[in-house]
Amino acid sequence: MEATLSSPPLSSFLRRAPPLRRLIPLSLPPLLIASRRLRVSSCAHGSNGGRFVARPSSELRRGISENSSIVEDEKLLSLRRIFSRPDVGIDAYIVPSQDAHQSEFIAECFMRRAYLSGFTGSAGTAVVTKDKAALWTDGRYFLQAEKELSHDWTLMRSGTRGVPTTSEWLNDILPPGARIGIDPFLFSFDAAEELKQEISKKNHELILLKEFNLVDEIWNDSRPDPPSKPTRVHDIKYAGADVVSKLSYLRSHLGEYGCTAIVVSMLDEVAWLLNMRGSDVPHSPVFYGYLIVELDCATLFVDTKKVTKEVLSHLTNAGVELKTYESVLAEIESLALKGAKLWLDASSVNAAIVSVFRSACERYSSQLNNNSTNQSIHHGGPDALYQVSPVALAKAVKNNAEIEGMKNAHLRDAAALVEFWCWLEKEIENNVALTEVDVADALLEFRQKQESFIETSFDTISGYGANGAIIHYRPIPGDCSLVENKNLFLLDSGAQYVDGTTDITRTVHFGEPSKRQKECFTRVLQGHIAIDEAIFPERTPGFVLDVLARSSLWKVGLDYRHGTGHGVGAALNVHEGPQSISFRFGNLTALQRGMIVSNEPGYYEDNSFGIRIENLLLVTEANVPNAYGGIEYLGFEKLTFVPIQTMLVELSLMSPGEIKWLNDYHAQVWEKVSPLLNGEALDWLWKNTRPI
Numbered sequence: 001m002e003a004t005l006s007s008p009p010l011s012s013f014l015r016r017a018p019p020l021r022r023l024i025p026l027s028l029p030p031l032l033i034a035s036r037r038l039r040v041s042s043c044a045h046g047s048n049g050g051r052f053v054a055r056p057s058s059e060l061r062r063g064i065s066e067n068s069s070i071v072e073d074e075k076l077l078s079l080r081r082i083f084s085r086p087d088v089g090i091d092a093y094i095v096p097s098q099d100a101h102q103s104e105f106i107a108e109c110f111m112r113r114a115y116l117s118g119f120t121g122s123a124g125t126a127v128v129t130k131d132k133a134a135l136w137t138d139g140r141y142f143l144q145a146e147k148e149l150s151h152d153w154t155l156m157r158s159g160t161r162g163v164p165t166t167s168e169w170l171n172d173i174l175p176p177g178a179r180i181g182i183d184p185f186l187f188s189f190d191a192a193e194e195l196k197q198e199i200s201k202k203n204h205e206l207i208l209l210k211e212f213n214l215v216d217e218i219w220n221d222s223r224p225d226p227p228s229k230p231t232r233v234h235d236i237k238y239a240g241a242d243v244v245s246k247l248s249y250l251r252s253h254l255g256e257y258g259c260t261a262i263v264v265s266m267l268d269e270v271a272w273l274l275n276m277r278g279s280d281v282p283h284s285p286v287f288y289g290y291l292i293v294e295l296d297c298a299t300l301f302v303d304t305k306k307v308t309k310e311v312l313s314h315l316t317n318a319g320v321e322l323k324t325y326e327s328v329l330a331e332i333e334s335l336a337l338k339g340a341k342l343w344l345d346a347s348s349v350n351a352a353i354v355s356v357f358r359s360a361c362e363r364y365s366s367q368l369n370n371n372s373t374n375q376s377i378h379h380g381g382p383d384a385l386y387q388v389s390p391v392a393l394a395k396a397v398k399n400n401a402e403i404e405g406m407k408n409a410h411l412r413d414a415a416a417l418v419e420f421w422c423w424l425e426k427e428i429e430n431n432v433a434l435t436e437v438d439v440a441d442a443l444l445e446f447r448q449k450q451e452s453f454i455e456t457s458f459d460t461i462s463g464y465g466a467n468g469a470i471i472h473y474r475p476i477p478g479d480c481s482l483v484e485n486k487n488l489f490l491l492d493s494g495a496q497y498v499d500g501t502t503d504i505t506r507t508v509h510f511g512e513p514s515k516r517q518k519e520c521f522t523r524v525l526q527g528h529i530a531i532d533e534a535i536f537p538e539r540t541p542g543f544v545l546d547v548l549a550r551s552s553l554w555k556v557g558l559d560y561r562h563g564t565g566h567g568v569g570a571a572l573n574v575h576e577g578p579q580s581i582s583f584r585f586g587n588l589t590a591l592q593r594g595m596i597v598s599n600e601p602g603y604y605e606d607n608s609f610g611i612r613i614e615n616l617l618l619v620t621e622a623n624v625p626n627a628y629g630g631i632e633y634l635g636f637e638k639l640t641f642v643p644i645q646t647m648l649v650e651l652s653l654m655s656p657g658e659i660k661w662l663n664d665y666h667a668q669v670w671e672k673v674s675p676l677l678n679g680e681a682l683d684w685l686w687k688n689t690r691p692i
Helices: 057-063 074-083 112-117 142-148 166-173 189-202 214-222 243-256 267-274 309-317 325-337 351-370 390-396 400-429 436-448 465-469 515-532 542-554 656-676 679-688
Strands: 092-095 125-129 133-137 154-157 179-182 205-208 261-264 289-294 298-302 320-323 341-344 383-386 453-456 461-464 488-493 495-497 504-509 565-567 576-581 596-599 602-605 609-612 615-621 633-638
Touching: 074 112, 074 125, 074 214, 092 112, 112 125, 112 133, 112 214, 125 166, 133 142, 142 154, 166 189, 179 189, 189 205, 189 351, 205 351, 243 261, 243 267, 243 289, 243 390, 261 267, 267 289, 267 390, 289 325, 298 325, 309 320, 320 325, 325 341, 325 351, 341 351, 351 383, 390 576, 400 436, 400 495, 400 504, 400 615, 400 656, 400 679, 436 453, 436 461, 436 488, 461 465, 465 488, 465 602, 465 609, 488 609, 504 515, 504 609, 515 542, 515 596, 515 602, 515 609, 515 615, 515 633, 515 656, 542 576, 576 596, 656 679
Parallel strands: 092 179, 133 154, 179 205, 261 341, 298 320, 341 383
Antiparallel strands: 092 125, 125 133, 261 289, 289 298, 453 495, 461 488, 488 504, 565 576, 565 596, 596 615, 602 609, 615 633
16 A cells, blocks of 8 residues: 655644544445446446546536536535534534544544545545635545545645645634634544644634534434444464563553553554454454553453453453443543553544543642542652553564564465456456456455455555556546556555455556656666665664655656555554654654565656555565674565566666566565466466566
8 A cells, every 4th residue: 555654743734533432433334346347337437448537626516507506515514503502612623534543544433524525535634614614635635635525625735835734724714812623532632732832823722622523413313333343362373472471561661661551542552462353443453442551450441342252251361351432531530530640642642531631630639739638649649651652663563473474464465466467467358348446346356265364454546547646546336447458557455364464556557558657667666676675774764765765766857745665564554653664754763673664666647647566575684794883784575475567667777786676576476476376377477477
């Protein structure tokens, strides 16, 4: 999956968290496996070879008659009516993308921004005032947002010169002293504090609406049900370390910093610590819950109906108690009143939890003043340490069992992809009408045949021609392209297996690519090779490597609007931190042995084609002849083994070393994947791994 940009400050693009009061995840509908054959009438295509051309929103709206009246969005009208209620009283409302746990993928019942705006991309922030509505999103989604937003919305292309941040926009259009409302469950404490400071420049007031979410008020009965599927134990042979050991590691950090408890709110951190998995969130094997770990106990706050007897026994043996999801706030209050020193990751714990803790601390001080002899109150008083969760880094550095599981999952995934590409080439040669949706569904079928497959790790990006230039494109029936042999086809996909998580992108042409396409593809490949071959000293942050991926593109004035690499979980989230490889230099996390990152440079020509080449890499110790400064040097080991189409390579641009890299890679692909194949798929692999 294309690498996400490192999160900018909230003031430039809010990407924060979800709700607590009635957190009740929803169950997802079963995956629908569509026929591989196109029902041509169901797919939008034109006379240009079946290619759907992405158009700007202004052009899409020309179908509205000049004489027809444009009706204002009823959802916006309903939302604005609430602004003037006595218990609300605001002038603007901000709707982020996240749930109460900072999740990238969220349950459908928490997709408030998508419901309100109609924009379905995974990243964006909606801001509604009494007479305006604007949506901020980044370069991955510009074309998609143009297509999906109605005339009531203004698209703010975040990061583009001249485009104000959310707070700048609010400061500019609202009169001084306005009241700006947020749901504090959906914002991290850091995000809420930054927003508060920015809008205070115009004397605006940030209003924390804790009791209800305004979008939920208008969503009403049409809001999807919460998830309800049971959780499961993640076997120790895949986890590599038991829960007791992980909790002991965490408690050692608490003791080192003088803390008595920590609130773990990121869903993948909770799942990793407890060796549990779930299905509350699409594409990620996690479940909604909070974990509070104290020096002598641990409590999981979760919908107890999702805890099976096996999971309950697993937790009991690890010394973990269960409480209802909604009771976490009461527990936070109780800890404060007992004088706890709480470790809070302000970048991920939502503002509602911090607000409750601070209020309880004030009550503690009041009680102490009124009854200094109360023995139930500890000396020293409650306090908070605001620091990044130690779980994030521990989870990012994979142990041997996790690495082994990832390698095994990638080989099975490679076999499925080879079978798929063999099938698709034949279908295209036989002029079978296939849409982008048909192709994505077919790939799912091939993956489902593999052992331990669970689901996709994100919505498959299946983009032909112009749609491939939409970085986060998702085809839908009735509004997609035919996949033909006249243009490039970009396929970015991944899978969740019991033992690992995969993410791979390949760009191919089933006909004759143009000279321009071959040059662009080759420059992207050169960047991919440069990252793969990188050797760097320990303590090097990922942003230092980003220039390697772009150098060949920059030489001719080309670039791409996303990061080069993101962290990947082991049988967990396809995007995980804290590591990344990005041009944004705010992330100073050093790459360490055992981390997994994606390597995915690209190039996108609007309304024409898109190119991306992606493998996953494991950070390993590099075998170098020297050790300057007495430090370790690191490099990468490939996890992904699927052929790269050599027909798209312009050999005149490639150095002998780059050609050798490609031939060596294909030799590895053949050696590792061929034993898993037979028949036509094996023949296809042989043909596509021959040296050039």
